[in-house]
Amino acid sequence: MGQSHTTSGGFTEDSWGDVLSAVDRTYAELVEYQERLERQNEALHEARRFIGSVLGSVSDIMAVVGRDGVIEEVSASLMRAAEAEPGALAGRRVAELFTAEGAARIEGALADLRLSRETASFEADLVSPSGAQPFDIALSARLSDRGRYVGAVLTGRPLGELRRAYAELERSHRQLKEAQGQLVRNEKLATLGRLLAGVAHELNNPISFVYASTHALQKYVTRFETYFERVQAGATREELVALREDLKLERDLRNLREAIHGAREGAERVRDIVADLRRLSADGSGERVRFDLVETAKVAARWVERGSKSGIAVRYEGPEHLEIWGAPGHVQQIVMNLVQNAMDALKGHAAPELVMRVATEGGRALLTLSDNGPGVPQEVRAAIFDPFFTTKPVGQGTGLGLAISAKIAQEHGGRLVLEDGPGSSFRLELPLDAPAEGPAERPADKREPPQ
Missing domain, CATH: 3.30.450.20 (PAS domain)
Known part of the structure; x- marks a missing residue:
């Protein structure tokens, strides 16, 4: 066995080795602790810089x-x-x-x-x-x-x-509403513009009846004035009989009733056209009232029929009357857009058919317009209600009709949907009654045109 040497202080060499090893370990731990403190200090400074x-x-x-x-x-x-x-x-x-x-x-x-x-x-x-x-x-x-x-x-x-941000938001919202209202008005004006030729034709025919009848009445009046002047002058019976035959007063008496009947018929047709025009433009401000959906839809369809000159008649199926709550002018615009689109799609069809149905279901009014045309292609059905989307040739459609119609239906608490099936079939759903938080109702104007 080896022997350990004793130093002058009484420590052996092994003891001094243990002391030096302990010092080395302590120093290493101190260095590691200092490095850890420096890292933590750097992290603390970084956090303070970040917070700053x-x-x-x-x-x-x-x-x-x-x-x-x-x-x-x-x-x-x-x-x-x-x-x-x-x-x-x-x-x-x-x-x-x-x-x-x-x-x-x-x-x-x-x-x-x-x-x-x-x-x-x-x-x-x-x-x-x-x-x-x-x-x-x-x-x-x-x-x-x-x-x-x-x-x-x-x-x-x-x-x-x-x-300032709220004011800007309010101003933008107001401008958006004004732009939306302008779009609705523009689309309605565009629809009315397409009907202008039909309106002129509808008015021209009865006015021509009235004009022709009044011209005939003027001629008859002149002849009767001539006859009665001779009566006042004391003409003999033989002279008056000869004058009646010469002026053909017997024939004029028969034609007089025909002229009066023609003038009355023409005036009544003008009256009906004016009444339809009044209904077409009534309540266009968007005020919510109770109104007859059937009458409103029929008037809208009748005007599209007149303006399109397509010869296609809209067949109606459903009740004679159905009162709902909403803006009749706006609902009328929806129907006009749907009928116009259907008639455009039926151009050139050998046996066109267009049916409008009205019914009720679950507290809602359902107006369905169906045709036997080519229908809406499957690839464009998802975009049919998008603004400015149209399948018509350039210059023949703005692409706003269905988008605005869907928006109007939504504002009424309803919806406009494209149904599946042959041809095209659009279903308009509208509430029968005003919502609980809606504006106060008032009866729609029921005044008839003067007789």
Whole structure:
């Protein structure tokens, strides 16, 4: 066995080796601990830099306060708003930065946060040398890892900016509604423009009857005036008999009734056309009333028939009357768009057929318009109600008719759908009654044109 040597201090060489090994280990642990502290310190500095950059870059004001409501950190935006020097706000109570009313709200919210932990929102005016500035304040709790209340975070957005944003949003919404209303009016004008030729033709025929009848009546009046002048002059019976034969008064008496009948018939047709025009343009403002869906739909279809000159008649199936709630002028526009589209699709068809049906189901009115045309191709059915989408040639359709019709139906609390089946079939669903929160109803104008 080897022997250990004893030093002058009484330690053996092995003892000194153990001491040196322990020193080396301790030194290595100290170095590792120092490196760990340096890493943690760097992470802490990085976190502080990150927090500083956040506090310096946020546009809303922000303050971090302790349990006692004293400011610990503030954002650069808060210092700018309060017109304070860097570091001047730290150590002050956050409530002191606001007017008396705002300070009371903040103190009350801070007291509530200790118990409820629920974020508080309110308005408060920040005090600055330039004057008080209104802010929308949010105050939320800061919690420790164990869930204990350690303070709060106050954030605020200038109300002037919010109010400007709300005003801009309101202005944009108003402009959107005006643009939508203009689109509806333009589409209705375009529809009426397509019917103008038919209206002129419809008015021209009865007016021609009236004109021809009045021309004949004028001729008959002249002949009877000539005869009665001879009667007043004391002509003999033989002279009067000869004059009656010469003027052909017997024939004129028979034709007189025909002329009166023709003039009356023409005037009645003009009256009916004017009555339809009045119904067509009535309630176009969009005011909600109770009205007869059947009459409204029939008038709309009749005008499209007149204007299209297609020779296609719309066959109606359903009740004679059905009262619903809505804007009759807008519903009429939907029917006119559907009938016009159907007649366009039936052009050139050997045996065109167009059927309009009205029924009720589950508190709703159902108006279905079906034709035996080529139908809507499967690949475009999904886009049929998209604005500006049209299958018609360029210049023959705006692509707004179905889109606006679907929008009108939606605004009425209903819907417009394309059904499956041969040909094209559109179903318009509308509520029978006004919604509970809707405007007060009033009866539709039932006045008839003068007889």
